[in-house]
Amino acid sequence: MILGVSLALLSAIAFGVSDFLGGFAAMRLRVVPTTAIIYLLSTFILAIMVALSDGAWSSASVLSGSAAGVFAIVGFLMFYAALAIGPMSLVSPLIAVLESVVPIAVAIVRGERLTFWSWVAVCLAVASGILISAQRGAGPARIRVRVRTVVLSVVAGISLGLSIVSLDFAPTESGLTSGLVESAVGLIVLAPLLALSSGSVRVRYVLSLLDTDVDRTRLPSPGRSRALGVTAGVLLGTANALLLLALRSRSLAVVSVLVNLYPLATIVLSRAALKERMAPVQTLGVMLALAATVLLALAQT
Numbered sequence: 001m002i003l004g005v006s007l008a009l010l011s012a013i014a015f016g017v018s019d020f021l022g023g024f025a026a027m028r029l030r031v032v033p034t035t036a037i038i039y040l041l042s043t044f045i046l047a048i049m050v051a052l053s054d055g056a057w058s059s060a061s062v063l064s065g066s067a068a069g070v071f072a073i074v075g076f077l078m079f080y081a082a083l084a085i086g087p088m089s090l091v092s093p094l095i096a097v098l099e100s101v102v103p104i105a106v107a108i109v110r111g112e113r114l115t116f117w118s119w120v121a122v123c124l125a126v127a128s129g130i131l132i133s134a135q136r137g138a139g140p141a142r143i144r145v146r147v148r149t150v151v152l153s154v155v156a157g158i159s160l161g162l163s164i165v166s167l168d169f170a171p172t173e174s175g176l177t178s179g180l181v182e183s184a185v186g187l188i189v190l191a192p193l194l195a196l197s198s199g200s201v202r203v204r205y206v207l208s209l210l211d212t213d214v215d216r217t218r219l220p221s222p223g224r225s226r227a228l229g230v231t232a233g234v235l236l237g238t239a240n241a242l243l244l245l246a247l248r249s250r251s252l253a254v255v256s257v258l259v260n261l262y263p264l265a266t267i268v269l270s271r272a273a274l275k276e277r278m279a280p281v282q283t284l285g286v287m288l289a290l291a292a293t294v295l296l297a298l299a300q301t
Helices: 003-027 031-052 057-083 088-109 116-132 147-167 179-198 201-208 220-247 252-259 263-273 280-299
Strands: none
Touching: 003 031, 003 179, 003 220, 003 252, 003 263, 031 057, 031 147, 031 179, 031 220, 031 252, 057 147, 088 116, 088 147, 088 263, 088 280, 116 280, 147 179, 201 220, 201 263, 220 252, 252 280, 263 280
């Protein structure tokens, strides 16, 4: 019991720290190169996990992983773009709760009946999104959320949620194989984007729309930023490994709730390192988002 809880908490911390480092690196390196670095490292670690596990390959696992890969790469590009623009302490919980709402919405479309607590969670999620985006009464020292950030966060949350739904179609015996296909598809998409961005002015301009407009001279050097991206990728792969171990040693409900607290790590780091300050109404929104995420995790177990 203690081991499972510890592994789940470590996984949540690794996810949250990875998100912060990835978003911070994207400020300096730009979104597409940062995402490619993170994907490369996390895919490598996931490949090792697949080699050591007993997952079965099948056409169904490949198809579900491929669909998930398309949604996931769109989601992660928007995710790191939103984190880079910031504020991270608001973006992270907003995307997390949107990502959790999507599977519930799909369940409703399928005709499934939701529990009372599922509906409570959905209401909390809607309220949290409104409060996090609130601007009224925020002083000059407090952080403000741009419309661009909200749009990127919504697209990221929906896309990542759809990737989860796609993976749910994979056979149970497939293990991590569909997850590896998902990551591989992301790399396949990123490779031509990187190649075209170095040779095509038009592609470079389109991809630059994802990047933040902060003064990069005040950020870490490109070398240090690449190191942050590498660390983020390693942590993302490690978080997935810890999650797998936690699921094997503890109940799904407990693990889901604990892992879905990962935005807390991002919030703590963004407040400590970037000095982000939230208005009281935004703080309430973050608390509601975390509560909704936990309730949605319980509803899906």
